[in-house]
Amino acid sequence: MRTPNRDRRGPAFAALCAALVILLAAIPAAAALSAEYVVLPNGTTYRAAIDVTDVSRYEFAEIGIMGENVPLQVADVQLTVNGSAYQYNWSRPWGAPSSIEFPKGNYTISYLAPLRNNNLQATFTRPYQVNVTLPQEFAVSNPLLAGISQGANITRQTDNTTIVQWNKTAGFNVRFYDPWHEELLWFFLQFMGILVLILVIIPYMLSFKKAE
Template identity: 80%
Template structure:
């Protein structure tokens, strides 16, 4: 006798599911913030453009040996967002990294910073989409000289520039090299090969002949 009730709830349940699908489709999908880095041709600096949301300040710091914040000297700082000329104020606490302060909101912070030892790294407070562009003067394909944190997608372009991407990461590290370092590496490997041949292989062969 309860079968008719179940038949009535069936269409109602289907309508409810359809309504939920429509509601969920109407909710904007949260996308990861993005951070873009371009290594300059001389390899001594980089240009960054980092999205931030619901913040009122941005600190310019690098990662120290012990994980501490190390001040970074930046130049050509720009703040863009839903404003014609986004204004900000500098704050330089003694002994701490400098930072800019602005009205709370969503922005893109752009700046140029120095680069040391052909190594670029950064840490975020949340997952980011990260894009790093390396000019044609440098390479990352030799694992003996380069170093790239896990999860990266590497693309080598026709002009020999390289793009490295992480779809969702809270930190990244890229170490690249120039042709000069690769030449030194191959020279060193060849030299070590000759030493092994002279000091190990040849004496071993001679000793085997004496034994015979």
């Protein structure tokens, strides 16, 4: 007896779905770009490694106070594809961010840049997988001293380095601190506690006793 066509639709649909899942898994995700930032031990410099796709130019800029692009001073710039270095041409217009130009394609751009006030931030034109690595002398666990943009996953490694990660973000901010700043904070809190005791609590207690 021949099976009606409608009875074979279920297995055929399941096979089509399975083939589609396999096909999608084989296609790289469009949003799978990554940006790696490593803060160096002195806390005044960081190394960045940023993936770019289908571009022929990259501009080195950071965010200014008013949200404008401010020239970023970079060094040791490298343009690579799967670990192989490629040549590029510099463009250094006066008063504007410098940039590099190269044949259009997919690359990883790495560079060294200065870091000020223990604060690292960046914005992107599309979602990125961002990893920020802090050396062991810096931390982000104290909310009174640190500041991290939403969506971050924080991991303290066994070697006391800290990794801050975002899955898909168009921008991030990390403010970290060293032991000296943490000691200064506790000294300030203790000093304020003593002032409150002398100026508020003790006078209140004395006035309460006089009232009795």
